[in-house]
Amino acid sequence: MKQYAWNKGMAMLMAWLWLVVTPMFAQDTILRNGQLWPDTEGHHINAHGGNILEFDDVYYWYGEQRPDRGYTMDGGIAVYSSTDLQHWKNEGLALQLSAEPGSDIERGCIMERPKVIWNEKTQRFVMLFHLELKGRGYEAARVGFAVSERPTGPFRFIRSTRLHAGRWPFDMTEKDIEAAKQTDAAAWHQWWTPQWMSEVQKGMYLWRDFEGGQMSRDMTVFVDDDGRAYHITSSQENLTLLVSELTDDFLDFTGKYNMVAPGGQNEAPCIFRRGEDYWLICSGCTGWAPNEARMFHAKSIWGPWTQLPSPFTGIATGYREMPANKTFGAQGTYIFKKDTTYIFMADIWNPRHLARSLHLWLPIQFDDEGVPVIPWTTELP
Numbered sequence: 046m047k048q049y050a051w052n053k054g055m056a057m058l059m060a061w062l063w064l065v066v067t068p069m070f071a072q073d074t075i076l077r078n079g080q081l082w083p084d085t086e087g088h089h090i091n092a093h094g095g096n097i098l099e100f101d102d103v104y105y106w107y108g109e110q111r112p113d114r115g116y117t118m119d120g121g122i123a124v125y126s127s128t129d130l131q132h133w134k135n136e137g138l139a140l141q142l143s144a145e146p147g148s149d150i151e152r153g154c155i156m157e158r159p160k161v162i163w164n165e166k167t168q169r170f171v172m173l174f175h176l177e178l179k180g181r182g183y184e185a186a187r188v189g190f191a192v193s194e195r196p197t198g199p200f201r202f203i204r205s206t207r208l209h210a211g212r213w214p215f216d217m218t219e220k221d222i223e224a225a226k227q228t229d230a231a232a233w234h235q236w237w238t239p240q241w242m243s244e245v246q247k248g249m250y251l252w253r254d255f256e257g258g259q260m261s262r263d264m265t266v267f268v269d270d271d272g273r274a275y276h277i278t279s280s281q282e283n284l285t286l287l288v289s290e291l292t293d294d295f296l297d298f299t300g301k302y303n304m305v306a307p308g309g310q311n312e313a314p315c316i317f318r319r320g321e322d323y324w325l326i327c328s329g330c331t332g333w334a335p336n337e338a339r340m341f342h343a344k345s346i347w348g349p350w351t352q353l354p355s356p357f358t359g360i361a362t363g364y365r366e367m368p369a370n371k372t373f374g375a376q377g378t379y380i381f382k383k384d385t386t387y388i389f390m391a392d393i394w395n396p397r398h399l400a401r402s403l404h405l406w407l408p409i410q411f412d413d414e415g416v417p418v419i420p421w422t423t424e425l426p
């Protein structure tokens with residue numbers, strides 16, 4: 046009798062171990078939306094605001110390596126690698142801060158939203174990122190360029206710059222240019238009045254920064270099917286997006302650019318192309334706090350862009366309830382493709398401990414008309 050009870054107990058224990066404990070270690074359930082994401086050494090993946098690049102059957106994940114406290118950088122841009130998008134090996138720093146005082150990327154600067162793309166012509170990996178110079182808060186508003194022969198780096202910093210000094214967007218007419226030249230940013234002390242917005246839409250900040258170059262903060266890069274690459278950034282005091290063509294080596298701007306949604310206050314741009322449709326998903330502008338996403342559609346990278354409602358639906362569960370109209374508590378950073386699935390990648394910012402900000406990956410679905418829909422799910426694709 047005793048033996049029978051013991052056997053039964055053992056059987057139940059084995060069943061419990063099988064049903065409850067095994068799934069905790071199962072290969073395919075390591076990363077779940079709403080939880081910390083351990084790398085292969087068990088540390089939460091510290092790569093934020095970044096992107097994924099697939100190269101030779103390996104995925105590389107680049108992102109801001111954030112200190113546990115504070116906002117300025119003490120390391121640089123991190124890179125992780127994986128073959129299955131589940132097990133991520135920390136490959137160290139792809140781009141390291143400089144020890145040289147006065148360097149654009151010296152310790153204490155802010156590097157955000159790094160994006161790495163592969164240049165087929167030069168056979169190099171190119172990184173673009175948002176750079177803020179040491180001790181100047183967010184006023185420098187520059188883009189940085191770095192290059193490497195290997196995906197894990199070390200990337201060499203080339204330079205940082207503002208955009209398009211002395212150049213008008215290619216699609217502005219003479220009349221538009223004259224109207225912009227009549228604006229005067231210094232005369233406006235009160236923002237958000239209808240008159241102020243009308244001046245913004247005429248290009249008030251474009252004109253203010255015309256000589257010194259346009260601001261560039263939240264940014265992404267996009268390589269189109271023909272191999273041409275574009276930089277998309279939040280400019281003009283984060284009020285207007287700029288789309289700019291990159292040179293063949295991706296290390297500079299050709300000078301061709303235009304504006305998207307002037308005065309629309311779009312940040313965190315994420316873009317993808319599906320067939321002949323270009324989709325741009327952005328956040329509003331509330332710093333680290335989540336807000337409702339916006340979506341734009343165009344048939345060409347140069348627009349015209351039409352605004353549509355946010356593609357997010359449902360309510361985030363599993364970590365805290367966050368509705369779709371707060372983008373589930375997250376802010377987008379990139380959209381990459383796994384086989385035929387587009388995956389929206391975002392950060393659930395934790396401003397007190399930026400390093401511990403969570404990651405959110407959601408597969409994009411499409412409705413009958415081919416419009417993106419992004420429901421909440423805890424499972425990764």
Ligand code: GAL
Pocket residue numbers: 094157158263312313330331332333376
């Ligand atoms: C967010 C932006 C982040 C970071 C932050 C600073 O709006 O998307 O990349 O710049 O503001 O407050």
